[in-house]
Amino acid sequence: IQLTQSPSSLSASVGDRVTITCRASQGISSDLAWYQQKPGKAPKLLIYAASTLQSGVPSRFSGSGSGTDFTLTISSLQPEDFATYYCQQLNSYPPFTFGPGTKVDIK
């Protein structure tokens, strides 16, 4: 299963609503995770099962979708949200494929 993410990068301002899309080459039900990674740091799980917010993650993050099309939305971008975001499928494995990433930087 291949994952594509769009856009590959985006520039946004604090307070903006940001949406990142992940598309799977075949249906993966809701077996999708979203991670945030900052430079030099380990990834952090944000969303699992496509739409379930991981404990401790701010509610401005949300996920939706099933089948082949998924979105990660940040409702109001905060300074600490500038990072790279990856989706990962956990439906058909191995491998547990990651998407190529979406870099969110400051406009």
Add this chain to the structure above:
Amino acid sequence: QVQLVESGGGVVQPGRSLRLSCAASGFTFSNYAMHWVRQAPGKGLEWVALISYDGSVTYYADSVKGRFTVSRDDSQNTLYLQMNGLRPEDTAVYFCAKERRGFYGEHWGQGTLVTVSS
């Protein structure tokens, strides 16, 4: 609190071997599957291997199959990645990750850098 600490990285010549370790604490290690994930410099995340909670099942990426072996020692709360026949393209930061049910990578270590170069 959950803590994962990788070690064993370094500079190694092509064709040589290296064993990475991931020391786990703060949870019942034997109850959880564990992943290895790597990230080449400036690149995205690449899943490498998974071992089931009891060690009975292992999965590998095609890029490492036959060269890498994942194992665990529950008595030592430690995960291992034995890497043989290393290639320059194996150069990366290697992360271990504890699963959340469903194999999601819930907690991650800080990573250890492996550089394969002559």
